[in-house]
């Protein structure tokens with residue numbers, strides 16, 4: 466298995482705690498995640514680890530709005546200039562526009578933090594180069610598959626599937642999975658995305674909502690009671706040319722492997738009916754029982770790896786997964802069984 470990863474991911478390593486459930490918790494999406502995965506992968510046989518070349522920033526426009534990219538690139542410097550914050554300060558939104566109230570596009574960085582984010586994630590001094598490095602891994606993996614490899618894995622972090630065309634959130638800044646898919650679609654491929662992270666791939670859905678050349682499928686915990694709450698329901702099927710090309714399969718909290726396997730079978734059937742020529746898998750392993758949404762166990766991840774073998778060339782992009790011991794066990798188990 467070809468593995469792409471870039472050390473610049475470490476430039477984005479949030480340290481400030483998040484308030485969750487009434488208490489302050491340390492951040493879950495840290496640089497240690499990718500290092501833990503990589504160290505576990507190097508113990509597998511037939512793993513070929515490579516550092517991707519820099520991403521062509523014009524490719525980011527396949528997925529994101531130019532104003533948003535300019536914001537991400539400059540936000541931390543501008544925030545420091547506006548506030549006097551130190552270099553290791555973490556810029557977080559504290560104001561958002563009132564819905565339905567007319568206003569002009571904001572120019573102040575504090576207002577733009579609220580405009581371009583949809584939760585409480587920070588922008589750090591190194592967020593932009595780290596996000597670029599994650600995108601580079603995804604594009605390199607797509608390029609390898611486009612060039613004839615059966616499969617490639619992008620160990621991208623920060624993750625991407627909650628990033629919309631002009632929003633960051635859910636630990637995601639650039640949508641690596643959407644970028645891999647859009648990059649392949651731009652080269653004429655009919656692409657399906659299968660998101661198996663435990664949370665709805667809301668950013669990916671938003672990117673392709675009006676497109677009929679990329680099928681987006683997400684299997685996730687019921688958004689009525691789980692992040693990202695505002696989307697992920699079965700009635701969301703896409704619009705315009707994309708009508709029917711978005712499939713959400715929400716599962717009840719605590720669903721175990723038999724329920725999950727049925728959802729996977731439905732998803733792979735939809736990939737086949739769509740006539741996809743290449744598959745992009747958004748691989749989150751926060752489906753593990755210890756993450757409290759769905760209830761897969763260590764024994765289920767090899768089965769997941771086998772179930773993802775659709776017969777199509779496949780790009781696998783890392784999304785979520787956090788628990789101590791879970792990343793190290795589940796990611797290698799999926800990739801080994803897939804290969």
Ligand SMILES: [Zn+2]
Pocket residue numbers: 662663664749751785786
């Ligand atoms: Zn997730």
